[in-house]
Amino acid sequence: MDRRKIGIGLSLLLLMGLAACRKEVLEQLEIAFPGFVKPANFPEPAYHFNTNAVTREGFELGRRLFYEPRLSRNNTVSCGSCHIQSAGFTHHGHDISHGIDDRLGKRNSPPIMNLAWNTSFMWDGGIFDLDLQPVAPITAHEEMDEKVDNVLAKLQAHPDYPGLFEKAFGSKEITSANFLKALSQFMLLCVSSNAKYDSVMRQEGPAFTNDEAAGYALFRQKCAACHTEPLFTDHSFRDNGIGIGYNRDSGRYLVTLNEADLYRFKVPSLRNLAYTAPYMHDGRFYTLEAVLDQYSEQVKHTPNLDPLLQQNGVTGIPLTATEKKQLLAFLNTLNDKQFVTDRLLSEQ
Amino acid sequence: MKSAYKIITLAFAALLVLASCKKEKNEPGFDDQNLAPLSIEFDNIVGGQNLYLNTGSYTDAAGESFSVSLLQYFISNIKVRKADGTEYVVPQDSSYFLIKEGDEDLSHAVVNVPEGDYTTLTFTVGVDSLRSTMDVSKRTGVLDPSGSMADGMYWGWNSGYIFFKMEGLSDAAPVDPSGQHKFRYHIGGFGGYNAPTINNIKTITLDLSERGVAKPRKDRKANIHLMVDISKVLSGSTTVSIAANPEVMFSDYSVNIANNYAQMFRHDHTEN
Numbered sequence: 001m002d003r004r005k006i007g008i009g010l011s012l013l014l015l016m017g018l019a020a021c022r023k024e025v026l027e028q029l030e031i032a033f034p035g036f037v038k039p040a041n042f043p044e045p046a047y048h049f050n051t052n053a054v055t056r057e058g059f060e061l062g063r064r065l066f067y068e069p070r071l072s073r074n075n076t077v078s079c080g081s082c083h084i085q086s087a088g089f090t091h092h093g094h095d096i097s098h099g100i101d102d103r104l105g106k107r108n109s110p111p112i113m114n115l116a117w118n119t120s121f122m123w124d125g126g127i128f129d130l131d132l133q134p135v136a137p138i139t140a141h142e143e144m145d146e147k148v149d150n151v152l153a154k155l156q157a158h159p160d161y162p163g164l165f166e167k168a169f170g171s172k173e174i175t176s177a178n179f180l181k182a183l184s185q186f187m188l189l190c191v192s193s194n195a196k197y198d199s200v201m202r203q204e205g206p207a208f209t210n211d212e213a214a215g216y217a218l219f220r221q222k223c224a225a226c227h228t229e230p231l232f233t234d235h236s237f238r239d240n241g242i243g244i245g246y247n248r249d250s251g252r253y254l255v256t257l258n259e260a261d262l263y264r265f266k267v268p269s270l271r272n273l274a275y276t277a278p279y280m281h282d283g284r285f286y287t288l289e290a291v292l293d294q295y296s297e298q299v300k301h302t303p304n305l306d307p308l309l310q311q312n313g314v315t316g317i318p319l320t321a322t323e324k325k326q327l328l329a330f331l332n333t334l335n336d337k338q339f340v341t342d343r344l345l346s347e348q
Numbered sequence: 349m350k351s352a353y354k355i356i357t358l359a360f361a362a363l364l365v366l367a368s369c370k371k372e373k374n375e376p377g378f379d380d381q382n383l384a385p386l387s388i389e390f391d392n393i394v395g396g397q398n399l400y401l402n403t404g405s406y407t408d409a410a411g412e413s414f415s416v417s418l419l420q421y422f423i424s425n426i427k428v429r430k431a432d433g434t435e436y437v438v439p440q441d442s443s444y445f446l447i448k449e450g451d452e453d454l455s456h457a458v459v460n461v462p463e464g465d466y467t468t469l470t471f472t473v474g475v476d477s478l479r480s481t482m483d484v485s486k487r488t489g490v491l492d493p494s495g496s497m498a499d500g501m502y503w504g505w506n507s508g509y510i511f512f513k514m515e516g517l518s519d520a521a522p523v524d525p526s527g528q529h530k531f532r533y534h535i536g537g538f539g540g541y542n543a544p545t546i547n548n549i550k551t552i553t554l555d556l557s558e559r560g561v562a563k564p565r566k567d568r569k570a571n572i573h574l575m576v577d578i579s580k581v582l583s584g585s586t587t588v589s590i591a592a593n594p595e596v597m598f599s600d601y602s603v604n605i606a607n608n609y610a611q612m613f614r615h616d617h618t619e620n
Binding site for chain 1: 481483484485487488492493494500502504505506507540541542543544545546598599600
């Protein structure tokens with residue numbers, strides 16, 4: 001009797017051991033999840049990874065939530081509706097974005113890109129933590145027009161989500177913190193760092209052509225003070241002389257109530273411009289040529305016009321036709337085909 | 349020899365007893381491990397009248413008649429102080445309350461404090477800047493930015509809590525896009541995260557000695573009954589005209605309303 005018991009016990013142990021082995025083997029067979037990797041030519045990120053470490057389960061849940069229309073009142077609009085991957089995660093072709101019931105917003109949809117380095121979010125920087133960002137579009141009348149607690153209730157009632165949250169955060173109970181952290185994990189991995197510019201900087205591939213190199217030299221001389229490498233923004237708020245918009249959007253002032261911030265907007269990155277037209281906070285320019293013409297010839301004197309656009313008695317950044325051509329050639333090296341086609345970031 | 353020891357021992361014992369007696373008096377010692385419940389009741393009134401949502405009609409200092417359809421505010425960071433100056437600060441994690449007119453469950457802030465006789469009550473109207481910028485996982489209960497707190501006390505577009513919200517109808521208010529003569533006061537502003545801006549965090553200190561010292565004990569439930577006169581919102585230090593300011597949200601003018609409502613709290617009595 002006793003021997004038999006021992007025998008059964010031993011074989012059970014053996015079975016368990018085998019099962020464990022098999023699981024390990026399976027895990028090793030899966031492609032290793034890279035997590036968040038800082039590109040070699042990028043600075044340290046600004047995001048607080050210590051309170052939200054990126055895991056495969058959290059990222060995959062965040063990706064599913066990003067493409068989940070249940071985030072909107074009538075389950076029609078997802079984050080991905082206005083942040084389209086093939087458009088560099090912007091709303092390509094729309095000067096201002098339309099959300100639920102085709103309601104129009106007042107600003108151009110900014111890219112979900114390299115947000116781990118952002119120190120503030122939105123054109124006016126009103127949001128200071130990526131984790132808090134999704135609350136704004138979910139609750140905005142012209143975007144998703146929903147309440148976050150309704151979203152949580154819809155997800156809790158869904159056959160898949162409680163299990164996915166348990167996998168990612170150890171609890172089937174869907175809290176706003178875990179919901180927001182999962183979305184952050186997806187957005188943090190939307191890293192664009194494989195444009196030609198990056199491979200040149202990392203000395204991984206072919207060098208700049210003559211036009212690109214000339215454009216790069218011009219860029220460093222005339223643009224880099226605001227569009228700082230390698231993220232191509234210094235994350236500051238500036239009045240770039242495009243003049244007050246038709247809707248008189250006062251920009252950063254809305255957040256600080258400081259007169260000096262009237263009509264200032266965040267300096268956007270210059271990465272992926274080929275995919276993200278139109279340009280500026282209200283999408284008023286449809287081509288990069290129009291943007292360069294603006295800086296070169298049409299800068300307007302508003303009270304807070306940036307000092308860098310009025311140096312030595314010269315308004316704007318004078319550019320010759322050749323210089324514009326060279327700058328465009330350089331800007332073209334900032335387009336990251338891999339980023340806009342990366343399957344890891346697509347709706348699955 | 350033996351008797352000498354006895355005497356010394358007795359003397360020590362007597363001293364010990366005396367010492368403990370002295371500590372006892374009428375009031376128990378300050379023991380922050382041994383806590384008793386203390387509730388603070390926020391009884392919203394308008395001047396000399398009780399506040400009735402929607403049905404009550406009131407007149408403000410500018411002579412405009414108005415009714416109130418929504419009134420709610422955050423109370424946080426509660427502290428109590430005894431006459432001898434010793435102070436107990438309620439641990440922050442249990443010190444955030446939403447007060448909402450018309451909801452019995454949201455009319456009191458209930459905390460636990462050491463037994464004692466408290467002569468001063470201090471609290472914040474709003475949410476302190478530290479908590480306003482804390483990791484989202486620390487924002488639970490009434491601070492959950494999901495909007496689970498009724499009617500949204502959080503600004504998504506400009507990260508921060510709305511400290512005080514009062515809405516109602518008044519013929520003095522112009523017709524709004526919804527077709528109503530509605531006024532809306534949504535007051536917040538914790539000072540700004542990456543750029544300084546308005547700070548409408550208000551700390552209120554009330555003397556309890558005149559109208560009833562609070563004496564929380566483990567076997568009872570002391571209740572500090574406050575009258576909250578919301579007519580002060582429109583008349584505390586600045587007379588606010590609904591006609592001129594039907595909507596005050598995140599703006600410089602909000603500072604006037606916050607300064608006004610900082611004067612709306614009055615200690616009425618204490619039930620011990």
